[in-house]
Amino acid sequence: MSTSTAPRSIDWLGTLIGFDTTSRGSNLELVNHVEAFLRSLGLDPLVVPSSTSGKANLFVSLPAADGSTQGGIMLSGHTDVVPVDGQDWHSDPFTAQVRDGRLYGRGSSDMKAFCAAILALLPEFLARPLREPVHLALTCDEEIGCHGAVELLAELTRLGIRPDKCIVGEPTMMRVISAHKSSNLYRMHFTGVATHSSLTPHGVNAIEYAARAISFIRSLADGHRTNGPFDPDFDVPHTTASTGMISGGVAVNTVPDSCTVDFEFRTIPADDPATMVSRIRTFLDEDINPAMRAENPAAGVRLEEVAMVPGLSHLGARDTGDLARRLLGSATSDKVAYATEAGIFQQAGIDTILCGPGDLAQAHTANEFIELSQITALETFLLDLAADLQARP
Numbered sequence: 001m002s003t004s005t006a007p008r009s010i011d012w013l014g015t016l017i018g019f020d021t022t023s024r025g026s027n028l029e030l031v032n033h034v035e036a037f038l039r040s041l042g043l044d045p046l047v048v049p050s051s052t053s054g055k056a057n058l059f060v061s062l063p064a065a066d067g068s069t070q071g072g073i074m075l076s077g078h079t080d081v082v083p084v085d086g087q088d089w090h091s092d093p094f095t096a097q098v099r100d101g102r103l104y105g106r107g108s109s110d111m112k113a114f115c116a117a118i119l120a121l122l123p124e125f126l127a128r129p130l131r132e133p134v135h136l137a138l139t140c141d142e143e144i145g146c147h148g149a150v151e152l153l154a155e156l157t158r159l160g161i162r163p164d165k166c167i168v169g170e171p172t173m174m175r176v177i178s179a180h181k182s183s184n185l186y187r188m189h190f191t192g193v194a195t196h197s198s199l200t201p202h203g204v205n206a207i208e209y210a211a212r213a214i215s216f217i218r219s220l221a222d223g224h225r226t227n228g229p230f231d232p233d234f235d236v237p238h239t240t241a242s243t244g245m246i247s248g249g250v251a252v253n254t255v256p257d258s259c260t261v262d263f264e265f266r267t268i269p270a271d272d273p274a275t276m277v278s279r280i281r282t283f284l285d286e287d288i289n290p291a292m293r294a295e296n297p298a299a300g301v302r303l304e305e306v307a308m309v310p311g312l313s314h315l316g317a318r319d320t321g322d323l324a325r326r327l328l329g330s331a332t333s334d335k336v337a338y339a340t341e342a343g344i345f346q347q348a349g350i351d352t353i354l355c356g357p358g359d360l361a362q363a364h365t366a367n368e369f370i371e372l373s374q375i376t377a378l379e380t381f382l383l384d385l386a387a388d389l390q391a392r393p
């Protein structure tokens with residue numbers, strides 16, 4: 001096979017990149033376009049509107065030869081992309097451009113190439129009597145907390161649809177990823193009492209209490225770094241925690257009456273995120289709040305959960321990983337630090353892995369691209385999957 005042959009899904013990838021599906025906006029044009037295509041193939045897609053207006057998830061089942069849509073394998077990708085604001089693009093990010101064996105465009109790696117290849121190769125699956133059903137899930141709001149996958153799963157559960165296996169096509173360079181860390185985003189709101197800075201005993205300094213809480217979070221992070229538990233398959237082999245944003249105060253001569261702190265933590269499968277958050281909550285309830293209220297009953301701190309994406313664990317069902325490794329001729333799986341929808345699907349009892357084309361290093365960057373050879377590798381994988389799923393008489 002000539003390597004200069006253009007991948008079969010290039011046109012679809014250009015079409016998908018042409019829809020600006022930045023998470024803050026709508027993805028309905030893309031969803032409507034794909035829905036119409038699926039109907040033209042005789043399929044009956046399900047559009048699951050998001051609770052945020054102007055967005056939807058799309059799901060469709062290709063029934064098995066016996067007509068069944070129960071169980072089977074789901075191929076899942078998110079439709080939204082991250083903003084291009086402030087990035088130095090050399091070409092229009094929403095117009096696919098092929099240069100030097102690469103295809104450039106926002107979402108090319110993360111993760112419209114995966115979605116495009118499935119759409120382009122759907123006829124290959126439809127042409128075969130399938131041993132088990134194949135499902136396609138296109139979600140929204142992945143980049144801002146994986147909300148779409150949660151809504152889609154709730155609707156599937158309501159309808160009694162539950163795939164057995166799932167491949168989430170995030171960019172892994174077509175490696176099988178069996179585990180990723182959880183991602184947990186929280187915000188602390190400190191309410192103090194303002195006063196002139198010459199009269200500190202009359203006020204409550206929200207920033208100073210925020211500093212204590214930040215130090216506590218750092219001490220938890222240091223504990224994990226020093227004492228583990230450790231999982232050497234991760235680049236950073238332990239649970240991490242980090243404060244990323246802080247805002248508070250109006251002037252240096254005013255005791256600040258408010259401070260907001262955003263922090264996150266990412267757990268390895270051996271750590272439970274609930275344990276981490278309960279240690280933080282206990283510290284705020286038993287140390288910070290009493291100390292602030294002792295200064296003034298109107299003061300205090302409140303913890304807000306912003307987003308929680310469960311981790312993907314390598315422990316448990318392995319059929320999907322075994323299938324993907326067999327088709328790819330690969331012996332190993334890897335673990336990664338970034339969170340995806342895969343953990344949400346696994347929590348719903350679906351045996352899930354990550355495996356998709358392109359390099360995560362490209363995700364979210366200016367001049368995002370995907371190597372055409374990665375698209376071809378995915379197409380080969382999907383064709384092998386279709387052949388593998390063909391029912392034998």
Ligand SMILES: [Zn+2]
Nearest residue numbers: 078110111170
């Ligand atoms: Zn992604």
